[in-house]
Amino acid sequence: MSGAKGWTLDPVPEEARPWRVVSSRAVVRNRFLNLDAEAVATRRGAVLDPYWVMDYPDWVLAITLTADDQLVLVRQWREAAKAWSLEPPGGVMDAEDGDPCVTAARELREETGFAATRLRLVGSLWSDPAHNTNRIHVVLAEDAAEAGVPEHEAGEEMQTVLLPVAEVLEGIPRGLVTHAAHLGPLLLALRAAGRIAF
Known part of the structure; x- marks a missing residue:
């Protein structure tokens, strides 16, 4: 995804990168995370070792x-923060999904019991470009309605919450939505839906 000024979210070819990977060793390998300790040399000659990269x-x-x-949200327990967090439904994109809208429809149904008649990808953002290799795909799901009961996984503690869009927007400055990786996507999708402008 490229911007009007030449900004890009696409990987840069190795020969154009200002940092060079000197070595890399696998530290953790499981279905949720691959953690690598890289030794990288910067353009100025500094060697950063270890430089942690999470795949x-x-x-x-x-x-x-x-x-x-109304926005369909989940109030979810987040163990690292030891707190409840109000968030959009979402989850990990399976390799076989191929299309983020497929993942969005599945996660929406599993986490909230809702289904939407229209889903479209409105953006893809790096989750943490300093250390994470993955992106967050932002899907706008419209005309949603209850379609069944949620099917939570063993590690999910959550409740479905419906709030008017205006109430969510008014609550953001007061800390209603505190998950940094969710706030930008929320605003991006509401802009695509014509609910806000920037």
């Missing part, structure tokens, strides 16, 4: 609107 699968967020202009 995650891509993530998808389903920014979901109902016909009466």
Whole structure:
């Protein structure tokens, strides 16, 4: 994805990179995360060792609107923060999905019991370009309605929450949404839906 000023989210060819990987060793390998300790040489000649790189699968967020202009969110326990977090539904993109909209539809249904009639990709963002290899795909899901009961996984502790878009926007400056990786996608999708402008 390239911007008007030449900014890009696409990987840069190795010969054009200002940093060079001198060596890399695998530290952790499992289905959720590959953690590598790299030794990298900067353009100025500094060697950073270890430089931690986390290889995650891509993530998808389903920014979901109902016909009466409510956002479908989840109130989810986040163990590292030891706190409840109000977030859009989402999850890991499976390799066989191929399309972030497929993942978004699945995660929306599993986490909230809702289904949307229209889903479209509105952006793809790096989750943490300093250390993570994956992107967050932002899917706008519209005309959502209840379609069944949620099917939570063993590690998911959450409840479905519906809030008017205006209430969410008013609550953001007061800390209603505190997950940094979710706030940008939420605003991006609401802009694509015509609910806000910037």
